[in-house]
Amino acid sequence: MMNSIAVIGATGMTGSATVRELSRKGFDPLCVVRDRDRARSILGERARVAIADIDSRADLATALRGVDRLMFVTGRSRTLREQQVNILEAAREAGVDFALKVSGARGIVGRDSVVMLGRDHYHVEQMLQSVVPSWCILRPGLFMQNTLEQGRSVTEQSNLVIPCDGDLKLSFIDVRDTAAVAAEILVNPDRYRRRLIELTGRQTTYNDFAGIFSKVLGRPIFVSTISPEGVGERMSSLGSPPWLIEHSIAIARTIANGGFTPEQCEPIREVLGREPISTLEFVQDHKEAFQ
């Protein structure tokens, strides 16, 4: 079937939002997932599903048969590089024409990045450009949705724990904007072939973000700064694996050093013809998670 669109990582934050955007546009993407029940609960009973684990190149190649355009976005993993190389090899085998990768943020992606996943994303970005006939790469900024992990801290202690000075300028993005951009690219790939697009929402600070939380929740929300080493100690006490602790420390350092500071709103304006979702809209839409 030509012009068939598939999404790998369809049950994740960015992937599920992309599937929703594609449905809104009248498309019925193939959702490549590892767990059918989970896919049903997140994407609905009517979602078109193929089962494949990204650790299995053979399963992926079978799932991608007949797929013309592919988006892939996979989560934090010690084996992200191997998993995404599997995806690319399978895409090549299945004859995928266009592949869209949601990569890491500009501040972490690089051959010599201090962040392991930044080096992995770089490797996959490079490989992508020679494996499929045509491609596009999105490098989103710091996810606003990361604050959802602090729902309990905000609810119980009215506190946002941050890895940098509260006045440091940062460029967050709502994953729904990345998803809307991704969906538009999948529907009209010709306009975006061979482009690497860095995208963020409007620059702000954690102090301003906390002010938005205070305004929407109707009570003061404070910020407290934790050092990168403090991030590591905290995760260690929670039993996180060493690679994830190392990753989180490196991300915290990158944030504090301004790696997520540059603002790049233009791609969202260009592709979607509107302003990026603001931190106010984000908190209003996720109010229940912080009350």
Ligand SMILES: NC(=O)c1ccc[n+]([C@@H]2O[C@H](COP(=O)([O-])OP(=O)(O)OC[C@H]3O[C@@H](n4cnc5c(N)ncnc54)[C@H](OP(=O)(O)O)[C@@H]3O)[C@@H](O)[C@H]2O)c1
């Ligand atoms: N957090 C940030 O601020 C930030 C900023 C810029 C870029 N990024 C990048 O964004 C990506 C994460 O995006 P996200 O938060 O939208 O992802 P996410 O919510 O963690 O979703 C990850 C997806 O990958 C799927 N997956 C994981 N392992 C799998 C396996 N073995 N087989 C099949 N599917 C598997 C998950 O399936 P299940 O639902 O079954 O687990 C899920 O659908 C990362 O690559 C990260 O580097 C993050």
